[in-house]
Amino acid sequence: MRRLDLIPKIASSEITSETAYLNRRDFVRAAGLAVLPALGALSKNADAAVVSGGKALTYDKATSKADGFLTDEPATPLTDITAYGNFYEFGTDKEDPARFAHEMTVDPWSIEVVGAVNKPGKLHLEDILSGFDLQERIYRLRCVEAWSMVVPWTGFPLASLLERFEPKSNARYVEFQTLYRRNEMRGTRSFSSTIDWPYREGLRMDEAMHPLTLMAVGLYGKTLPNQNGAPVRLVVPWKYGFKSIKSIVRIRLTEKQPVTTWEGLAPREYGFYANVNPTVDHPRWSQATERRLPSSLFRPNRIPTKMFNGYAEQVAHLYAGMDLARYY
Amino acid sequence: MRIGVFVACLLPFFWILYTAISGSLGPDPAKTLMLFTGEWSLRMLALTLIVSPAYASTGWLLLMKLRRMFGLFAFFYGCVHFFSFAQFYVGWDVSALAKELVERPYITLGFCAWVLMLPLAVTSTRAMQRRLRRNWQRLHRLVYPAAIAACLHLLWQVRSDIGEALFYLVVFCFLLGWRVRRRLERNRRTVAAKASA
Numbered sequence: 001m002r003r004l005d006l007i008p009k010i011a012s013s014e015i016t017s018e019t020a021y022l023n024r025r026d027f028v029r030a031a032g033l034a035v036l037p038a039l040g041a042l043s044k045n046a047d048a049a050v051v052s053g054g055k056a057l058t059y060d061k062a063t064s065k066a067d068g069f070l071t072d073e074p075a076t077p078l079t080d081i082t083a084y085g086n087f088y089e090f091g092t093d094k095e096d097p098a099r100f101a102h103e104m105t106v107d108p109w110s111i112e113v114v115g116a117v118n119k120p121g122k123l124h125l126e127d128i129l130s131g132f133d134l135q136e137r138i139y140r141l142r143c144v145e146a147w148s149m150v151v152p153w154t155g156f157p158l159a160s161l162l163e164r165f166e167p168k169s170n171a172r173y174v175e176f177q178t179l180y181r182r183n184e185m186r187g188t189r190s191f192s193s194t195i196d197w198p199y200r201e202g203l204r205m206d207e208a209m210h211p212l213t214l215m216a217v218g219l220y221g222k223t224l225p226n227q228n229g230a231p232v233r234l235v236v237p238w239k240y241g242f243k244s245i246k247s248i249v250r251i252r253l254t255e256k257q258p259v260t261t262w263e264g265l266a267p268r269e270y271g272f273y274a275n276v277n278p279t280v281d282h283p284r285w286s287q288a289t290e291r292r293l294p295s296s297l298f299r300p301n302r303i304p305t306k307m308f309n310g311y312a313e314q315v316a317h318l319y320a321g322m323d324l325a326r327y328y
Numbered sequence: 329m330r331i332g333v334f335v336a337c338l339l340p341f342f343w344i345l346y347t348a349i350s351g352s353l354g355p356d357p358a359k360t361l362m363l364f365t366g367e368w369s370l371r372m373l374a375l376t377l378i379v380s381p382a383y384a385s386t387g388w389l390l391l392m393k394l395r396r397m398f399g400l401f402a403f404f405y406g407c408v409h410f411f412s413f414a415q416f417y418v419g420w421d422v423s424a425l426a427k428e429l430v431e432r433p434y435i436t437l438g439f440c441a442w443v444l445m446l447p448l449a450v451t452s453t454r455a456m457q458r459r460l461r462r463n464w465q466r467l468h469r470l471v472y473p474a475a476i477a478a479c480l481h482l483l484w485q486v487r488s489d490i491g492e493a494l495f496y497l498v499v500f501c502f503l504l505g506w507r508v509r510r511r512l513e514r515n516r517r518t519v520a521a522k523a524s525a
Contacts, residue, residue: 080355092489094356145487147356192491265488284432284484294355297348297416 052102053225057218059134059154068212068314069137076149078220080294087227087246089185097227104184106231115252116171125231132156142276142309144240148290153235154218159209167253174208175258176201177250201245202258206318212237238311240274271328276309280328333394337401340368358416365409370496372402373475377503396452403449406442434484437477444474475500
């Protein structure tokens, strides 16, 4: 059995950086507490505890840097990845998912695969966790809001899942759907939300079959916390984060290009492709740079955004001849 | 009493200062800081505009005495907000700042709100009030466009949930509506008085 005790060398540097980072923060916080004890008691700090997920997974480590499966950039600490993010089903504040996602039931779980496939059917969580060879990949994640992280995901290629259901030759697109359960997802109950639930995303078939496209079940080698899209989510590292749909319950293969949630809501701002592209700005903000998190006030960690989020070598050929300013 | 209110208005500032120093602003501290200071500026602005209707219904003179302080705090938090943006988002790069101000309408509006408050803060002293006489009141009506610009500044950044922006918009509409109604009533009264004379 390959377990956590057999983690190859590559992880050690990341683990060190994470603990060192935490120690420094604890120290600074302790110093601050000594100065202002009264206010310290009120502290509603962002280090939300991981209250879900966290079960050890059996996996191996990606080794191919040429394929884009790995990066040398330091990974964002687990506490930041779990404390900060967008999962609008639980609210629009970056801290809402960490606060409220534990209200979602993720076991039992199944994914329905329908549409242009020869063998439509259901995949239960047990089959997902035991039926695929899991691998750790370290990907950059670039949010459309101009912040980014480096995340060690554990998962398997979406292609290997789709192949089991035997896509028909007319399957040209894949549509994904997130769980929609009003009583467990308080963001979907907000009267002022303009989103048409359930959340939907889509990929072109060649994007879906690309080896970089991952179905993730884990983070830092353990099952996903709810706020990060438990129990299974998509990760498409060369596209803006909203394409990497969380907590998937339905996959539909189709001939027509599906309308995705953000595209339906604001077509001028969010396109179907949503490839990371520093030369095409969001109408309300620039995409030329990003803040790599965690940042600090005096070291904002502002870095230039790369074409296809740095995966141009692996994916640029998919879009050869396409006007990316038009198909944003 | 006034000292107590003054200290209370400063508490959010010391709170965010403490949180920043202790490194508890989270993984994206600049953004947390911006949201916090912007929201407090808006709250102080709402508080400033609540004074008149509250005074009209309670007759509590102390309220009127606090108005200037609330207004100045709205400007203060607006300044912290603006300087935080300049420092932590664009690092005082003047060309980058100018580009943001021109290219992002929501930033333009926020900047407008701040610029509109600037002369109000400068002329907030009693001496200026005496010197400007009637014009002082006229000038200080700029607080209304400032409030509207601040609301739109918030609304324009919404990605999908308009709840918070809507809340402030409703509050300011109510406060402005109250003034319009009062103005109309006064006009009617003067017309009636003239007619009976």
